[in-house]
Amino acid sequence: MSSPATPADHGDAGWPAWIEAAVPKVLYGVRLALAVSLALFIAFALELDNPSWAGTSAGIVCQPVLGASLRKGFFRMVGTVVGASATVVLTGIFPQNRIGFLVAMALWTAACSFGNTLTRNFSAYAFALSGYTMAIIAGDSISEPSQAFHLAVTRATEIIIGIGCAMAVTGLSDLGQSRGKLAASVDAIGREILSHFRDLLWDPARHVDEGPRVRRALIARVAGLDPLIDQAIGEDAELRHRARILRDATAGLFAALSGWRIAESHLVHLPREEAGRRARPVAERLPETWRGIAAASPVEPGPVRTVPEADDRSQDVAAARALAELKPDGDVSRRLLADAAARLALGLAAAANGLALLRDPAAARTPARASGFVVADYLPALVNAVRTFLAVCAGLAFWILTEWPSGLGAVTFLAVTVLLLAPQQEKSGKAALGFGIGTVFTAVLAAILNFALLPNHESFFALAGILACFLVPLAALSTVPALAPYFVAATMNFVPLVGPTNQITFDTVGFYNSALGIVGGCLAGALALALIPPVPRAMRADRLVDLTLRDLRRVASGRWSPTPDAWQGRVYARLVAMPEDVDPVHGSRLVAALSTGLQVLRLRNLADAGRGGDRLRAALARLADGDVDGMLSGLDAVDAERSPGGGARPDLRIPTAIQVVRDVVRQHRHEFEGR
DSSP states (O other), X not given: OOOOOOGGGGGGOOSOHHHHHHHHHHHHHHHHHHHHHXXXXXXXXXXXXXXXXXXXXXXXXXXXXXXXXXXXXXXXXXXXXXXXXXXXXXXXXXXXXXHHHHHHHHHHHHXXXXXXXXXXXXXXXXXXXXXXXHHHXXXXXXXXXXXXXXHHHHXXXXXXXHHHHHHHHHHHHOOOOHHHHHHHHHHHHHHHHHHHHHXXXXXXXXXXXXXXXXXXXXXXXXXXXXXXXXXXXXXOHHHHHTHHHXXXXXXXXXXXXXXXXXXXXXXXXXXXXXXXXXXXXXXXXSOHHHHOXXXXXXXXXXXXXXXXXXXXXXXXXXXXXXXXXXXXXXXXXXXXXXXXXXXXXXXXXXXXXXXXXXXXXXXXXXXXXXXXXXXXXXXXXXXXXXXXHHHHHHHHHHHHHHTOTTHHHHHHHHHHHHHHHGGGGGGHHHHHHHHHHHHHHHHHHHHHIIIIIGXXXXXXXXXXXXXXXXXXXXXXXXXXXXXXXXXHHHHHHHHHHHOOOSSOOOOHHHHHHHHHHHHHXXXXXXXXXXXXXXXXXXXXXXXXXXXXXXXXXXXXXXXXXXXXXXXXXXXXHHHHHSOTTSOTHHHHHHHHHHHHHHHHHXXXXXXXXXXXXXXHHHHHHHHHTTOHHHHHHHHHHXXXXXXXXXXXXXXXXXXXXXXXXXXXXXXXXXXXXXX
């Protein structure tokens, strides 16, 4: 360990801390300004109708994180093409029916909002861009349906040029750090899980009470790996092709948490001395590199796991095999603890395999199973679709009734605001308000640029330089969390408010009409999101737990027989979808349901073998009916009937699974009794 720094050390310090913190933000602003300038240059060179959409797209796609920019850019291109194609199709279906076309457009944006909320991370941007693109094209094509195809191709070209420029500038100027951050996070979480589990086995009485609190925090951290994985995938083509390994690593960490919970749930119900006596044989079978320094351990401490060893999953697989082969001599508790430790070891092996992909790709092995897309809950997506549909219809009705010349432009930015911010759920209203305020501020800056600075400069390089003087500080400030709601809007809307064209005109009335449409659309979107609330955070968390318990009852009754991997995948998706600011106990309940479901599946598969199969199925059916006492009585009867007799080696699979179910139900009786 290094010694504390002396006062003399400060004389050798580098740049002041505030400069070191500001440099990445300023560099991001420079990249964004370069991307916007390049997009405008290409659009001007091609003499496209509305070059500002190219610059706007470049500003939106350019992100502080390399992986986010590249990943978003790809999905935005897909969404742009789909949205442009859908616009042409709808125009052909409703060539002379404006009302039909407008209703279809509102339904399309609602469908895009549904997909935007349903999918996670950067794939959602394909749906968002599909809705944006239709709104943008409709603003020009509704008055000239015969030009719909030409306008769709032109607008899609402008948007794709902006996306491509942002991806090129970001990819060439930023090396990316997401891969290292993801590796550090997976490594740290794995080490913490291992450390707490090891301490639990060596001294259950001392560590059993702290487990739930620590585990809930770790569940949230594992769920938070999902966006980091998408960022890392965006930075590296190899990771993109082997993304299944990283998803499997996240699932492995959840499995490790489940194994830890199974062991703790059993030990917490045992007397102090008995808990230590039953856990000690399992603790002694742990690998030396797992033991670390444990005060209660009578064994000479082994070395703490090093990073290269953590990347090698072979020791975890070997540990799982050794624990599975442990002979409990008829002791159900010992078998249960050994199985829990083996489950944790296999989970850490999957996490170590993910680390290997991040640090030494040649050593990583592709898992045999492929995890499919699982929808955690449809209700938030349906509600957001309704919010978007009502907001767009209200904007269209206002335009039709008032005959406002800039009405369609306002509807376009209303749709953009709602599609962009609705997935933030309860934060969307406040975020949209900040978005609207930022747009008002940006309109003032755009007016200054248009009428005070640009009239004296005619060249493109002068335009690019002046834009950079505004975009660099705006983009840098958008990376400050407290200012992000205002300055993200500024970076997105600055270029369309300026409205650069090949033939620059300084039409004051035209500028104010256009700016009023953009500002009005953003403020209308904020108002719509505030007036039409999303599904409350607490309700979403309760639904995720209730849906999982409903699925568990279906499994217990035999109406649904998923594979263990399918069951785990469904619960993992709901763990990832759990809102951030809810009581962490919801995540703990999901992990409890995960463990119970796996054991119920195991018991149903074993029910067909030997005596007591009908009784076992009947006991599990009581769980499906919410009759916890009846289920426990039935399981006790099956357990007593299968109690081992003298000589033969007993089969502890059913008693062990029954004991796991007992332990979980004792802690979460209320949830299992509900309907």
